[in-house]
Amino acid sequence: MLTRLKHKTTALPLPSSSSSLAAVFRCFFSTDGSFSAHPSHRHLAAIDSKDALLKSYTVTPPIKPWPDRLYPKRLVSMVSRQQNLDLALQIFQHAGKYHLGFSHNYDTYFAIVSKLCRARAFDRVEQMLDELRSSGIVCGENLFIVVIRNYGIASRPKLALRTFLKIRSFGVNQSVRSLNTLLNALVQNKRYDWVYLMFRSCKKKFGVIPNVFTCNILLKALCKKDDIDGALKVLDEMPAMGMVPNVVTYTTILGGYVARGDMMGAHRIFEELLDRGWVPDATTYTILMDGFCKLGRLVDAIKVMDDMEENGVEPNEVTYGVMIEAYCKEGKSGEGLNLLNDMLDKMYVPSSTLCCKVIDALCEDGRVEDACEMWKKLLRKNVTPDNAISSTLIHWLCKEGKIKEARKLFDEFEKGSVPSIVTYNTLIAGMCEGGVLQEAGRLWDDMVEKGCVPNAFTYSMLIKGFCCSDPILASPVFSDHLTVNISG
Numbered sequence: 001m002l003t004r005l006k007h008k009t010t011a012l013p014l015p016s017s018s019s020s021l022a023a024v025f026r027c028f029f030s031t032d033g034s035f036s037a038h039p040s041h042r043h044l045a046a047i048d049s050k051d052a053l054l055k056s057y058t059v060t061p062p063i064k065p066w067p068d069r070l071y072p073k074r075l076v077s078m079v080s081r082q083q084n085l086d087l088a089l090q091i092f093q094h095a096g097k098y099h100l101g102f103s104h105n106y107d108t109y110f111a112i113v114s115k116l117c118r119a120r121a122f123d124r125v126e127q128m129l130d131e132l133r134s135s136g137i138v139c140g141e142n143l144f145i146v147v148i149r150n151y152g153i154a155s156r157p158k159l160a161l162r163t164f165l166k167i168r169s170f171g172v173n174q175s176v177r178s179l180n181t182l183l184n185a186l187v188q189n190k191r192y193d194w195v196y197l198m199f200r201s202c203k204k205k206f207g208v209i210p211n212v213f214t215c216n217i218l219l220k221a222l223c224k225k226d227d228i229d230g231a232l233k234v235l236d237e238m239p240a241m242g243m244v245p246n247v248v249t250y251t252t253i254l255g256g257y258v259a260r261g262d263m264m265g266a267h268r269i270f271e272e273l274l275d276r277g278w279v280p281d282a283t284t285y286t287i288l289m290d291g292f293c294k295l296g297r298l299v300d301a302i303k304v305m306d307d308m309e310e311n312g313v314e315p316n317e318v319t320y321g322v323m324i325e326a327y328c329k330e331g332k333s334g335e336g337l338n339l340l341n342d343m344l345d346k347m348y349v350p351s352s353t354l355c356c357k358v359i360d361a362l363c364e365d366g367r368v369e370d371a372c373e374m375w376k377k378l379l380r381k382n383v384t385p386d387n388a389i390s391s392t393l394i395h396w397l398c399k400e401g402k403i404k405e406a407r408k409l410f411d412e413f414e415k416g417s418v419p420s421i422v423t424y425n426t427l428i429a430g431m432c433e434g435g436v437l438q439e440a441g442r443l444w445d446d447m448v449e450k451g452c453v454p455n456a457f458t459y460s461m462l463i464k465g466f467c468c469s470d471p472i473l474a475s476p477v478f479s480d481h482l483t484v485n486i487s488g
Contacts, residue, residue, distance in 0.1 A: 059098040062090035070095055070102050076111040085119045088112065104135070110143050117150035122159065132170070139170045145181045152185025160185040161194070179208050183217040187224065195221040212243045216252055223256030228265070231256055247273065251284045258291035263300075266291055279311070286319040293326035301326060317348040324354055333361035337370060344381045355385070356392045363396035371396065375409070385413065387420040394423065398430020406430055407439065425457050432465025440465060 067074060075095050082088035092112045096104050109132045116125045125147060132139065144167050151160035164182045167174050179202055186195045199218045202208045215238055222231040231253050238245050250273040257266035266288060273280060285308040292301035305323060308315065315323075320343040327336035336358050343350055355378070362371040375393055378385050385393075390413045397406035410427050413419065424447045431440035444462060447454065 059094070061098075062087060062094050066094075070099050072105045072108050075102075075104075075108050079108070079111045079115060082115075085115065085121065088115055089124065104137065106137055106139055106143070109137065110140075110146075113143060114146050117146055120150075120154055122151070122154070122156070129170075139172050141167070141172055141175055141178055144170075144172070145178050148178065148181045148185055152181075152188050155189055157186055157189040157191050157194070174206050174208055176208055176211050176214060179206070179210070180213050180217060183214065183221075187217060187221050190224070192221040192225040210241070212238070212246060212249070215241070215243055216246075216248050219249060219252045219256075223252060223259065226256070226260060228253070228256050228260070245276070247278050247281055247284065250276075250278065251281075251287060254284065255287045258287055258294075261291070261295060263291050263295065263297075280308075280313065282308070282313055282316045282319055285313060286316070286322055289319065290322045293322055293329075298326050298330050298332075314346075317343065317350070320348060321351065321354050324350075325357060328357045328361035331361065331365070333358070333365045333367060333370075336361055337374060340374065341377070344377060344383065347381075349383055352386050352388045355389045359389065359392050359396065363393075363399075368396055368400050368402070372405070372409070384416055387417070387423045390417075391420075391423040391426040394426045394430065398427070398434060401434060403431060403434045403436050403439070407443075419452070421452055421455055421458070424452055425455070425461065428458060429461045432461045435465075437465050 063078075075092070078091055079088045082091060089112065092104075092108065095102050095108075109128060113125055113128050113132075116122075116128065129147070144163055147163050148160045151157070151163060160182055164174065164178060167178060179198070183195050183198060186192075186198070195218055199210060199214065202210055202214075215234060219231045219234055222228075222234065235245060235249065235253060238249070250269055254266050254269045254273075257263070257269060270280070270284070270288060273284070285304055289301040289304045292298070292304065301323065305315065305319070308319075320339055324336045324339045324343075327333070327339065340350060340355070340358050355374075358374065359371045362368070362374070371393055375385055375389065378389070390409065394406045394409060397403075397409065406427055410419065410423070413423070424443065428440050428443055428447075431437070431443065440462060444454065444458070447458075
């Protein structure tokens with residue numbers, strides 16, 4: 001940070017030539033080499049502390065107005081709400097170096113490190129951690145949990161591990177919370193062997209006693225690497241470690257069986273879960289349904305969903321997504337639409353991809369009107385159809401020869417959204433194939449006027465459409481296409 005410093009004393013003139021340099025030195029020092037002859041001697045000699053030195057300077061703060069009284073809580077607020085990362089860092093540094101009477105504490109370091117982590121400015125994070133360690137400020141574990149988690153999200157597992165290992169150098173003991181955060185980061189980055197090594201050595205090397213959440217993370221790592229036997233061994237050892245396997249434990253292993261397509265093994269774990277007195281949750285049922293659906297066993301998946309509802313477990317948005325996709329894949333568009341309506345009625349928001357699959361399934365069954373009603377219901381439920389959903393429905397309307405309806409839907413969509421090049425192209429292609437060339441031309445003009453640049457497909461469809469009708473009309477479009485390509 002560049003800060004302007006203005007000394008209250010009068011600055012000496014710089015020498016105009018090298019010959020006058022000796023004169024300046026004579027002005028600075030007496031014959032015995034002391035500083036006492038300099039005009040600033042009396043001023044500087046009176047300074048015996050950092051605060052006194054700062055009082056002799058005027059320092060320009062990075063933001064104005066700068067508070068006269070600054071407390072750590074106030075600085076945390078200033079740093080946290082600052083959108084500009086560099087400015088937030090300057091505020092932090094200015095407060096520590098130049099604000100009289102202010103000292104950083106753990107909370108201020110936590111605020112700036114968290115902000116740097118979110119911005120992925122990890123070099124500066126490491127600098128701040130070095131400063132914090134040198135300062136001797138008493139730290140808390142939460143700071144390191146934030147850093148480890150963000151290293152995991154940023155795909156830097158080695159740095160996440162290094163951060164965990166150096167926690168003690170700050171005078172803080174690792175706990176199961178930081179251990180679990182590290183293990184999750186390692187699983188997220190597919191370092192499954194590291195998870196096992198850390199689990200086995202955590203008590204001896206770090207004095208951290210694993211809990212059931214730690215075991216569940218280990219089970220997840222083992223199942224991810226398709227080591228079901230190792231996962232079952234850990235499950236058997238858990239009671240000896242003083243842990244009771246829970247729903248997440250069994251669901252994790254069940255997911256491992258499903259991933260390898262072993263539905264008999266998955267069902268066996270599901271039954272063991274019930275025998276232990278646990279109640280499966282929506283995730284457990286959904287994983288089981290997904291396994292059956294991927295094997296094309298839709299009937300078995302439906303039975304699981306029926307059991308789920310009988311046991312009073314409400315399906316979540318993932319459950320709906322799995323079953324709706326399976327129904328559409330099997331050509332059961334009506335059942336898929338019913339589940340989508342149920343999903344909307346329960347205030348879940350279906351993904352764009354899921355809606356497109358339902359529209360495709362309905363239209364393939366010749367139920368274009370039902371697809372249009374679904375599109376309208378999305379609007380009524382404040383789930384604005386995006387470009388993908390709208391262009392899919394426009395495609396089917398044009399394919400059915402319903403050009404006017406497609407244009408009407410486009411106009412309705414345009415009221416609340418900005419059509420993409422794909423949406424424009426879909427309607428233009430439908431108009432050209434349907435012989436409605438004047439409307440296609442108007443839409444092209446509208447598209448260009450609104451700043452949506454036509455691409456090769458746009459020109460191709462227009463030229464093809466006009467050539468089939470009247471080659472002479474295609475000439476201006478073709479010339480424009482050449483001009484765009486040449487200038488581009």
